[in-house]
Every structure is written in C-alpha cells, then in structure tokens.
Amino acid sequence: MAGARAVRAAETSDSxxxxxxxxxxFLVDQRLEADPGNYAFAYHLLANPDGPLARAVYALTDGGVRLTKRDIETLGCEVQPSADDGKVAKEKTEKANGLVARTQMQVEGFQDMVTAMRAETEGFGRDLAASAEAISRSTEAAGVPAIDEVTRLTTAMLDRVRSAEARLESATREASDLRRELEEARDNARRDPLTDLxxxxxxxxxxxxxxxxxTHICLAVCDVDHFKSVNDRFGHAVGDRVLKAIAETLSQTCAGHLVARYGGEEFAVLFTGVDIExxxxxxxAARATVATxxxxxxxxxxxxxxxxxxxxLAAALPGDGxxxxxxxxxxxxxxxKTAGRNRLHVECPETDI
Known part of the structure; x- marks a missing residue:
C-alpha cells in the first residue's frame, strides 16, 4: 500500500x-518574461493542450508567430502591467473620458443654443405679425408711425441675428478644437508612446x-539582439533609450515606408511599392547604421x-494576410538569430546576408 502511494507520488512529481x-x-521560445501573468497563461495553456485556450493560441500563432502581451490579454489571461504601462494606460483612459465628457457638453450646448434661437425666431415672428397688422390698420396719411414700427422691427432683427452669429461662431470654434483633439486621440491609439512610432x-x-x-508589399520583422542583457545590466531606462535610438534610425533610413514598434524589442517595417531587393x-543599410x-x-x-x-524580410503574395x-x-x-545575429535573412536564399 505504502509502495503504491510512493509510485503515485513519484509519477505526480515527474508530471x-x-x-x-x-x-x-514556452516562455523562452515566445520571448515572454517569467512574470506571474505570463507563467499563469503558459500553465493554463500547457496543462490543457486540447482545451479552448490552446486551440485559440494555435490559430493565432499560425504555427510559429510569437505571442505578444496584447495577444495574451486578448485571450483572457491578464499580464501584470509594469508601473509605467499602468501610468500610461491611466493617462490615456483619463484623457479619453475627458474627451467624451467634453463631446457630450458640446452636443448639449448646441442643443441649448438651437432651442434658444428657435424661441427667439418664434418671438420675432409673432412681433412681426402683430406689427404688420398694426401697420395695416394705420390711418395716418403720412404713414410715419408705420415707418417707425418697421425701423424698430428691423433693428431688433439685426440685433438678434448678430447675437446668433456670435454664438454660432463661438460654438463652431469649440467644435473645431474638439474635432482636432478627437483626431489626436485616434492617432494616439495607433501610436507607441515610447518611440512615437x-x-x-x-x-x-x-x-x-x-x-x-x-500594392506590392514586403514585410520585415526586426528584433534587437541580446536586449534582455541591456535591461539587466543597465536598467530599463537605458533599454528604453536604445529602443528610441533604433526606432529613429529605422525611421530615417526607411523613410517613405511604415516603421512600427510591433511589441517589446520587436519592430516591423511595411515596404510598399518596391521590390524585395x-x-x-x-x-x-539601417542594420549597418545601428551596428556601427x-x-x-x-x-x-x-x-x-x-x-x-x-x-x-519576405514579400507578400496575392491573397496573403x-x-x-x-x-x-x-x-x-x-x-x-541562429546564424549569429546582426544580420538580415531574406526569403530568397541567394539574397541572404
């Protein structure tokens, strides 16, 4: 009996x-930090390799693409954010909430203004109708009272129109400012806060x-070599500066094409309208500039x-996602990376460097 328990314990331990x-x-292969969130994700994935999470991961990675923090968050396993990430997310949320509140106020302001202008227009219409009736009843030969009444109505109308124009101008200016800020917010949602890529x-x-x-498309995936050692030796602040420097070099050298920070120390370059060579x-040229x-x-x-x-670097084929x-x-x-790092491999073997 005791022997059977020992065997079961040994099997459980081995498992x-x-x-x-x-x-x-898994964490090393996916280049994920060994933090609690990533470990929990890997545990749920590997402990049930036939479960729904595993099937979702297999479909997402398509047999080789690495997972990112965003992928893990999307799949429902939270990754513990760093203090900086949390601060940036909080600032973005607060800014978005502020824009929503200001948009609502702007809409309500327009509604109030239109309501007031409508009330003034209705009042002016009533005054005009009453004055027209008074003019038609005037029996004075010179018609002076009628002319005075028309002048009074015209002056009142001009005052109201000018007041409405001033309020419309102010509302239009506020709407333009709000539209600009909303466009900026949409742009920020598609921009990396560290590198501004x-x-x-x-x-x-x-x-x-x-x-x-x-359009003819070529896609490059770039990864900083030994980046973890930079963070370990000099700290994340220095690592951030390295990422900014590489982002700047890629942007300058690949001007005219879309350079993006794909995640972590990984960048992507979308070449359009040029051949793979x-x-x-x-x-x-960008690789050599960074290396020198x-x-x-x-x-x-x-x-x-x-x-x-x-x-x-690979070229997109028709129909490729x-x-x-x-x-x-x-x-x-x-x-x-396997061949020694600091090099570029291209889809055609004869162009490998």
Missing amino acids: SRRLYDRIGE PNRRAIEEAYAAQATAG TARATLD KRYRLRESDAPLGEITFSAG LSTVFHRSDRLLYSA
Whole structure:
C-alpha cells in the first residue's frame, strides 16, 4: 500500500516537473518574461493542450508567430502591467473620458443654443405679425408711425441675428478644437508612446489597406539582439533609450515606408511599392547604421557596448494576410538569430546576408 502511494507520488512529481520544464521552454521560445501573468497563461495553456485556450493560441500563432502581451490579454489571461504601462494606460483612459465628457457638453450646448434661437425666431415672428397688422390698420396719411414700427422691427432683427452669429461662431470654434483633439486621440491609439512610432494596430490597418489596393508589399520583422542583457545590466531606462535610438534610425533610413514598434524589442517595417531587393538594401543599410554606432551612457559616458538587430524580410503574395507574411518573416528572423545575429535573412536564399 505504502509502495503504491510512493509510485503515485513519484509519477505526480515527474508530471509536475515535466509541466514546469515545458512552461519554461514556452516562455523562452515566445520571448515572454517569467512574470506571474505570463507563467499563469503558459500553465493554463500547457496543462490543457486540447482545451479552448490552446486551440485559440494555435490559430493565432499560425504555427510559429510569437505571442505578444496584447495577444495574451486578448485571450483572457491578464499580464501584470509594469508601473509605467499602468501610468500610461491611466493617462490615456483619463484623457479619453475627458474627451467624451467634453463631446457630450458640446452636443448639449448646441442643443441649448438651437432651442434658444428657435424661441427667439418664434418671438420675432409673432412681433412681426402683430406689427404688420398694426401697420395695416394705420390711418395716418403720412404713414410715419408705420415707418417707425418697421425701423424698430428691423433693428431688433439685426440685433438678434448678430447675437446668433456670435454664438454660432463661438460654438463652431469649440467644435473645431474638439474635432482636432478627437483626431489626436485616434492617432494616439495607433501610436507607441515610447518611440512615437505607429503600433501594431496601425500596421495591421495599413497592411489591409495596401493589400486591398493591390500594392506590392514586403514585410520585415526586426528584433534587437541580446536586449534582455541591456535591461539587466543597465536598467530599463537605458533599454528604453536604445529602443528610441533604433526606432529613429529605422525611421530615417526607411523613410517613405511604415516603421512600427510591433511589441517589446520587436519592430516591423511595411515596404510598399518596391521590390524585395530594394527593401533588402534599405533595411540592411539601417542594420549597418545601428551596428556601427558607438553607444554610451549619458550619465557616465561609459560605453554601452555593441547594439545590433537581426531581421527577416519576405514579400507578400496575392491573397496573403498579414499573419501569413509575418510568419514567414519571423521564421527568417529566427534563422538570422541562429546564424549569429546582426544580420538580415531574406526569403530568397541567394539574397541572404
């Protein structure tokens, strides 16, 4: 009896150990931090590999695309946000709530103004009708009283029209300001707050629009090499500066094409209207520029060490969705990482660098 219990305990221990190892491998493979949220997600996924969460993950990753924090949040497993992420999210929520409140006030203001103008118009109409009746009854030969009444009505009408125009001008100005702020809010929803680049949502929308228009598309996926070690050695503030520097270089070198921060230390470049060789030359120039820079800590002027990124580049085929092209580019990125990093691999083998 005791022996049977020992065997069952050993089997349970072995099973837990295997699950623990698989969770670790999953987090490393997906480049996810080993925080409680990500660990819980991996546990629910791997403990029930045939469950609905697993099926959703398999459909989303399409056999190779890495998950992001946003994917995990969308699938219903919360990731613990960092203090900075929480602060940014809170600020965005507060700004959105403020815009909603101001929009509501603006609409209510328009309604009140139109109601008041309608009341004034009705009052003016009554006055005009009464005065017309008085004029028709006037029996004075010179008609002076009638002229005086017309003058009084005309003056009153002009005063009311000018008052209405002033209020309309003020309301129009407020509406223009509000429209500008709403457009800014919509733009911010498609922009990464750290690098000021378009975000994943923006590149998804841009890809769909360009694909619908029949534009020739190439997609590059770029990932900063050994970025975790930068954060570990120098802190996240320095890591953020590195991301900003690479974002700036990609934007300048790939001008005319959409450069986005896809998530974490990963960037995507949507090349449109050029062939894959032109896209390759442009992206490799950005890679070389980043690799030849000598980065230093601004606080101490100490060298930061070499900063590089690896990339994969693929051309979209007719009918390809973003996930399909991203999957191919991502596989090439992994190939570039495996081959030694600081290199670009392109879909055609003869153009690999």
